[in-house]
Amino acid sequence: MHRIASLLMHRIASLLMHRIASLLAGLLLPMAGCGAPPPDGLAVFAAASLTRSFTDLSDGFPGATVELVFAGSADLLTQLTQGAGADVFAAADTATMDKAADAGLLAGPPVPFASNTLTLAVTRGNPKGIKSFQDLDRASLVVCAVQVPCGSAFPALQARTGVRLTPVSEESSVTDVLNKVITGQADAGLVYVTDAHAAGPRITAVAFPEAAGAANTYQIAALNSSRNPALAHRFVDLVTGPTGRRVLEAAGFGPP
DSSP states (O other): OOOHHHHHHHHHHHHHHHHHHHHHHHHHHHHHHHHHHTTEEEEEEEEEHHHHHHHHHTTTTTTTTEEEEOOOOOHHHHHHHHTTSEEEEESSHHHHHHHHHHHHHHHSSSSSEEEOEEEEETTTOOOOOOSSSGGGGSSEEEEOOSSHHHHHHHHHHHHHTTOOOOOSSEEESSHHHHHHHTSSSSSSEEEEEEHHHHHGEEEEEOGGGGEEEOOOOEEEEEEOSOOOOOHHHHHHHHHHHHHHHHHHHHOOBBBO
């Protein structure tokens, strides 16, 4: 009797395991299908300062669902060199795009499509009375890290003005700098004109004359890793064409 009961228990356990495996297989197959990228999808890696403009341009882009990934240009380049799949890369300066070209990531020559100038974002109402770059020595300042386009000009600005400043933090993207000013974690931040424009009344923008020598030229290119080169080039054409120019100007970008 003991042997028969043992055989029955073993049989029941075997049937249960088979049933569970079948159920799991039925669940996992649909999930795997959902995780696969759509054949008409387009992945665009773009500098954080392009968030508003590229979101507007991607809405209604014909023939593809556009997945936008925004971050500091240097961080995006690191992801791409480490194998991240993308179709298009838009960087906030020529130096970063040159590195992408040197790494063999580009499917063709990059195209300049916009320019941006630095400005000071200060706490709303400017309670510290900041009117120039020199006035930052009495404020808590946050800037982009030097390897990020929005931070690469900071050492040159200090050399040009003779003002030595000690930022309270260095961020990986211009949007992080702006958020620290908006939330009151810093009195001032060095950001792009477009980001100050997008922040609206949440901050006060203070232009300073030395910023004229701190303009960045944005570049865009299709990537060798693109799953759909035709769509990638079409997105580049959209950004660099009349529609792109109109959207970028509305956001405060200058011509390339």
